[in-house]
Amino acid sequence: MTSSSSTGAFGAGNFDAVWQAMEQLREKFEKRAGTRVGRGEVRTAVLALLAEKPRHGYEIIREIEERSGGSWKPSAGSVYPTLQLLADEGLISAEESNGRKIYSLTEAGRAVAGEETTSPFDPAESGHGARFATLPKAGVELAQAAAQVNRSGSEKQIAEAAAVLDEARRRLYSILAQD
Numbered sequence: 001m002t003s004s005s006s007t008g009a010f011g012a013g014n015f016d017a018v019w020q021a022m023e024q025l026r027e028k029f030e031k032r033a034g035t036r037v038g039r040g041e042v043r044t045a046v047l048a049l050l051a052e053k054p055r056h057g058y059e060i061i062r063e064i065e066e067r068s069g070g071s072w073k074p075s076a077g078s079v080y081p082t083l084q085l086l087a088d089e090g091l092i093s094a095e096e097s098n099g100r101k102i103y104s105l106t107e108a109g110r111a112v113a114g115e116e117t118t119s120p121f122d123p124a125e126s127g128h129g130a131r132f133a134t135l136p137k138a139g140v141e142l143a144q145a146a147a148q149v150n151r152s153g154s155e156k157q158i159a160e161a162a163a164v165l166d167e168a169r170r171r172l173y174s175i176l177a178q179d
Helices: 008-032 039-052 057-067 076-088 107-114 128-152 155-177
Strands: 092-097 100-105
Touching (some): 039 076, 039 100, 076 092, 076 100
Antiparallel strands (some): 092 100
């Protein structure tokens, strides 16, 4: 029994598995975009925000996400340890207000924050635009195109698309292998 062109070479049962894999890929790119940055970048962002005004931890997280256009949302697990480290270094202090800790820079913290020459929120300076938005967006768009070919392509078109994806994967790995 041959599969119809609406399900392509994958057959009706396998189509759902392919679609689910594409959705997982899309979700992974959307969730992970901008969440992996160096510890120094979180530190720089926290200092930059506290140089403007005192803030609580979740306000810092929201502000970083907003200023990066959604491409970088640090987790509480990266921001709060950074706040504690900055407090241990004497660069920030914390005061209780309405059940929340409000963090502000000390004099030493203002001096360190003033030494920064680049903005952690400027995609051109920090690399967030290229590293955390461009590639994940391209990956999501690729997954969507592959899913569309799988849904409506002929068996020949699906085979061609699979070959293109295989070649793209090989080329991506070859980029990493370069010096």
